[in-house]
Amino acid sequence: MPDCCRTILLAVFIASIANSAPSCRADDPPARPRPFRIQVVDATTGRGVPLVELRTVNQIRYVTDSNGIVAFDEPGLLDTGVFFTVTSHGYEADKDNFGYRGVKLRVRAGGSAQIKVRRTNIAERLYRVTGAGIYRDSVLTGDPVPIRRPLLNGRVLGQDSVVNAVYHGKIYWFWGDTNRPDYPLGNFHVPGATSELPERGGLDPSRGVDLNYFLDEKGFARPTAPLPGEGPTWISGLVVLRDRDGRERMFANYAKIRNMLEVYQRGLVEFHPQTRRFEKVAEFPEAPGQTVDFPSGHPFLHEDEGIEYVYYAAPYPLLRVAADPARLADPQAFEAYTPLLPGTGRSQPELDRRPDGALRYGWKRNTQILPQDVQDRLIASGEMHPREALLNLRDVESGKRVLAHGGSVYWNPYRGRWVMIAVESFGASSFLGEVWYAEADTPLGPWMYARKIVTHDKYSFYNPKQHPMFDQQGGRVLYFEGTYTTTFSGNSEMTPRYDYNQVMYRLDLDDPRLALPVPVYSTLQGGTTRLFGKRDRSERAEPTRTPHRVAFYAPDRPGVANLPVHGERDASGGFILRVGSPPAAAGSAGARPLFYIRPDDPKVPMGAMVRLYEYVEEPGGRRSYSVEAPGGPGRTTPRAHPLGRVWPNPAGTLRW
Numbered sequence: 137m138p139d140c141c142r143t144i145l146l147a148v149f150i151a152s153i154a155n156s157a158p159s160c161r162a163d164d165p166p167a168r169p170r171p172f173r174i175q176v177v178d179a180t181t182g183r184g185v186p187l188v189e190l191r192t193v194n195q196i197r198y199v200t201d202s203n204g205i206v207a208f209d210e211p212g213l214l215d216t217g218v219f220f221t222v223t224s225h226g227y228e229a230d231k232d233n234f235g236y237r238g239v240k241l242r243v244r245a246g247g248s249a250q251i252k253v254r255r256t257n258i259a260e261r262l263y264r265v266t267g268a269g270i271y272r273d274s275v276l277t278g279d280p281v282p283i284r285r286p287l288l289n290g291r292v293l294g295q296d297s298v299v300n301a302v303y304h305g306k307i308y309w310f311w312g313d314t315n316r317p318d319y320p321l322g323n324f325h326v327p328g329a330t331s332e333l334p335e336r337g338g339l340d341p342s343r344g345v346d347l348n349y350f351l352d353e354k355g356f357a358r359p360t361a362p363l364p365g366e367g368p369t370w371i372s373g374l375v376v377l378r379d380r381d382g383r384e385r386m387f388a389n390y391a392k393i394r395n396m397l398e399v400y401q402r403g404l405v406e407f408h409p410q411t412r413r414f415e416k417v418a419e420f421p422e423a424p425g426q427t428v429d430f431p432s433g434h435p436f437l438h439e440d441e442g443i444e445y446v447y448y449a450a451p452y453p454l455l456r457v458a459a460d461p462a463r464l465a466d467p468q469a470f471e472a473y474t475p476l477l478p479g480t481g482r483s484q485p486e487l488d489r490r491p492d493g494a495l496r497y498g499w500k501r502n503t504q505i506l507p508q509d510v511q512d513r514l515i516a517s518g519e520m521h522p523r524e525a526l527l528n529l530r531d532v533e534s535g536k537r538v539l540a541h542g543g544s545v546y547w548n549p550y551r552g553r554w555v556m557i558a559v560e561s562f563g564a565s566s567f568l569g570e571v572w573y574a575e576a577d578t579p580l581g582p583w584m585y586a587r588k589i590v591t592h593d594k595y596s597f598y599n600p601k602q603h604p605m606f607d608q609q610g611g612r613v614l615y616f617e618g619t620y621t622t623t624f625s626g627n628s629e630m631t632p633r634y635d636y637n638q639v640m641y642r643l644d645l646d647d648p649r650l651a652l653p654v655p656v657y658s659t660l661q662g663g664t665t666r667l668f669g670k671r672d673r674s675e676r677a678e679p680t681r682t683p684h685r686v687a688f689y690a691p692d693r694p695g696v697a698n699l700p701v702h703g704e705r706d707a708s709g710g711f712i713l714r715v716g717s718p719p720a721a722a723g724s725a726g727a728r729p730l731f732y733i734r735p736d737d738p739k740v741p742m743g744a745m746v747r748l749y750e751y752v753e754e755p756g757g758r759r760s761y762s763v764e765a766p767g768g769p770g771r772t773t774p775r776a777h778p779l780g781r782v783w784p785n786p787a788g789t790l791r792w
Contacts, residue, residue, distance in 0.1 A: 169214060169245035171207035173277040176200050176222070178260070179252040186263055187620075187634055188224040188253065199632055200273070202263035202344070207276035208243060218243045225569075225592045226257030248277075258589040258649055259571070259641040265345050265617055266295040266311070267637035282343040290349030290357040291316050294636035295327070297599040297619050299374040299434065303386045304409065306330045307338075307605060309347065310388075312370055315636065316356050324368035325359035328412065333605060341606035341615045342642060350412050361414040365401060367394035371414070375435045375446050377459055387464055388414060389431050402430050404465050418465035427481035428467045429455055429504050434544035434601055438579055451543030451558040452527065453579045454505045471499040473580055475526070478503050482510050487519060494789070495524045508539060523788040529558075529574060532585040532652055532783070535744030538572055545579065546604045550611030550645055553654070554579055557589075557602050557616050557643075568596040568624050571616075573643065575652055582792055585653050585689060585744070585783055589643060594627045595620065597639070614643045651695025653783040655792060656731050658687035685791055688748065688763050689783035690731035699780060700729035710758045713750065715779050733780035747778040 176188040184204020191197050192213070198206040208218075221238040222229035229237040229251065241249045264270050271279075271286035283289075296312030308330055314323040329347040332338030339346055352358035361369045373389040385406060392401040402422070405414035420430055433450030437459055446464070447453040454473045463469040475495045477486040481504040488496040506514075508527040514520040529538040543558025553575040563570035569592030576583050590597065600618035607614060617640045622630050630636075643650075691698050702718045703711060718727040734740075736747060746763045752775040753760070763784055766776040 169209070169211065171209040171273075171276050172214065172241075172243045172245065173248035173279075174198075174200075174206040174208055174220075174241065174251065175248070176204045176206075176224075176251045176253055178227075179254050181260070183260075185224065185227055185253055185255075186261055187631065187639065188222060188227060189631075190220040190222060190251075192221075193219055197632075199634065202270050203274045203279055203281070205273040205277060205279060207273040209276075214243055214245050216243060217241070220251075222251060222253065224253060225595065226259075226261065226590060227253040227255050229253050257591060258573075258587065258647055259616075259643045262342060262615075262640045262642050263344055264634060265298075265638040265640050266292055266347075267633060268293050268317070269633045272633070282339055283346050288317075289347060290327070290329070290351060291318075291355055292327070292349070292357050293317055293322075295638060296621075296636065298601055298617060298638055299372060299388070300601070300603065301374045301376050301386060302333065302605050303376050303407070304384060305333070305336065307333060308374075308386065308407075310360065310371060310374065311638075313368060314357055323357055323359055325363070326361035326369055326371050326414065327357035328360040329357070341603070341608075341640075345640070360407075360412060361388075361390060361405060363390060363392065363405070363414075363416060365392045367392055367400075369393075371405065372432045373435050373446075373448055375437075375464075377446075377461055377464075379461055385461060387417070387461065390414070390416075391432075406461075420467050425481070425483065427479055427502055427504050428470065429472055430467065431455055431457070431470065433542070436546055438547075447545075447579055449543070449545040449556075451540050451545060451556055452581075452583065453545050456499070468501065471501050472503050472505045473497065473499055474503055474506050475520075475524070476500070476503050476506055480504070482506065485510060485514065487514070495520070497526065497790070521789070523786065524790070525787055526581065526790065527583070528786050529572070529583050529586050530744065530786070532587050533743050538586055540572070541568060542599045543571075544600070544602045544616075546602055548575075548607075548611045548614075548645070550609070551575060553577060555602075555614070555645075556583060556586075557600050557614075559598050559600050559618065560588075563591075565591050565593045566595055566597075566625055568598045569593070571597060571600055571618070571641075573650060573652075575654065577655060577792060582655055582686060582787060582790065584655075584786070587650055587652060589650075590641060592620070594625055595631075596623055596625045598624070612645050614645065616641055616643065648695045651691040651693050651698065651732070653689035654692050654731075655686040655785075656688055656690050656782075657684040657792070686785040686787070687761075688746070688785055690733055690748075692731055694732060697734055698732035699735060701731050701733050701779070702727075703730050706759070712759055713761060713779060731782075733782060736778045736780050742781070744783055745781040746784045748780060748782045749776050749778050751776045 176185050178185055186200055186202045188200040190206055200206050217240055219240045231237050239251050268288045271281040274281050294315035298311055300307055300309045310326050310328045314327045316322040329349040331345050331347055349357040363369045370391045371388040376384055376386045387406050390403055390405050391399045394400055403419040404417040406417050407414050431448045433448045435446050435448050438447055444459040445456040446459050448455045457463050457470045475497045477488040478500045479502055480486045490496055511525055515522050529540055539561040540558040541561040545556045548555045556574045558572055559568055560570045571590035572586040573589045574583050574586035597618040597620055600616050602616040617638045620634055620639045621636045699715050702714045706712050748763055751760045
C-alpha cells in the first residue's frame, strides 16, 4: 500500500476515535450530579406536604411538589452543610435557639433527608390539581407519582376558578382564563376536561385527579365556550338537569368580560357532548334600574314544597329557579330570598314590612337579594335593626363578623346539616385567602358561627369549591379546592409553578375544633321558655315550616372542653337541664344530650360566648333558662346561677 494511502487511513481512524470519544477539554462542565432528595412531611400523618418553601441563606428558593419533595441540585452546595428556612401557609417548622424556623442538612449527591412540619390549618393541603410540574421534583428523584401526566398536561401552566359537575357518568371540569407555555396570552374561553369518578376507576381523591383535557390541534387545552363578542368568556352555575324525556343536559350561565372586570353581557349556554362545546341558549337583557339578579356561584338541587329547585350559592344560596331547562333561560322565573319590597332592588332598597313592623323575608320574583354590605348600611342608617339581619356569619371564638365572598353550599349526610366552605373578604392575614367552615339547619341558615380552616399569608385563595362527588365515609371527609394566586393579594412575589392554579384540600369533620354551636330552639309554655331542642338531623326543610325562635347556640357533639346537657321533667311538669351525666330519674329525656356547654371558667376569656342561666321561680321552684343576665328585664329573682357558656343569637327576631 502506498505511503499516501496509509497516511489517509490513519487520519480517518484518528478522526473517528476523536468523534466517538468523550471530550476531555478543561473548560467542559462536569457531569450533573444526582439531586439531593428532601421531603417535607406532616409530623402527624407522615404525608408529604406540597407548597412548602425551602430557602437557603443566599436566597435560593425551592418549593415542594405535590409529594412534598424538593430535588436539590445546587452544584456549589453539594457535600456541605446547608441551612434551609422552612415556611408554608398553615404549616410550621420548629424554631431553633435563635428563633429561626428551619433545619441544617448535610447535602450530598443522591442522598435524602426528611423535614417534619406541624399543621396549623384545620384542613389538610393535598396536591396541586392544575399547571405544570405538579410532580416535577418527584420525577427528578425517581419517586412514584399518581397521575399519568405529572409534568405538563394539556400544555396548561395556570388556570383560574373551577366549576364541575357529574355528567354522563364522568366528572366534567371547566376553568376560567388559562395560561400556556409559548405566549403570555392563553385560553380565555373556558377550557375543559373530564376525569373518572373514584367509584368508576378514577383516582382516590386523596391521591390526585387525572384530568383528560379537551385539546386543540397543537395539544393545548382548547376553548369550549368561544362565544362571539369582545373579551373573555366566563361561566358559572354549572348544573345538570333531566328534561321531560329523561335526558341529562348540562347548562351554565355565561358572562362576557371587557375592560378587565366589566360584565357587558350575560346569558345561558348548554353543553353539547358531541362537539364538547357550549352553545348559547339565551342572552339575558339588562336594563338600568332592573330588579332581577342573574345567577352565579355553585348550584345544588333541593326540593321545597314538592318542587325541585336549582339554588345558586355565592356563597349564600339566596337565588333559585325551578329545575326546568325552560326556566333557566327566563330571568323573570328566578326568585330571590330577600327582605326587600317586591319589585325593588339594591340601588334604592325598600324594606318589606308587615303592618306590625316586622320585616318580611321570603322568596320573591323581580326583586333583588340584599347582600351583606347593603344590609350593614341599612343597619347603620337605622332603617334595619341588627337583630333583623339574615347574614350574620361570625368567628366562633371572637365573635368577629366574617364577610363571606365566594364559596359553595351542599347538604352533608354525616352532619345532617348544610355545610358552607367560603373565603373571607378583608381577612386578617390576606384579602382573599382565608377559608371558613359553617353549618346550618336549612339552605338559608341560620349561617351564624364559623371556624377558619385554611389561611394563606398575603396570598389569595378565592372561589373555593367543595366537591361532593369526592365525599368519603358518608360525608365525614370533604374535599375542596380554590385558586391560589397573588391576584388581589398585594403580594408581588409569586410562588413558582403554583401561582394561578388550583390546590386541593381535605377536611375531616370529626376534628373536635369543628364542633360548632348549632341552633337550640325554644318552646314556650305559658309564656315562659321551658323546653329546648335541635332540628331533626335528617330534616332538610326551609324555614317556612313551623318556625321557632333560636334561644341560643351550642354544640351538638363533644368538642373542646364541652360538657353534655340533658333534660328531664320535674314533678310539677316543668323542665330541668342537667349538666354532666344523664339523669336517672323516670321520665327523663333520655341518655342523648340535648346539647353541649362550655364550663364557666373565670380563667378563660368569654370571647363570643355568653352565660346560660338557670332561674328558679319563687314560690314553687319551677325553672326557666335564659342567656339574659340576672337583673335584666323580668329577671329580678335572686335565685339564678350560670350552668355554663353558650353562644348568643344575634338575629333574635328571625324564625327558623
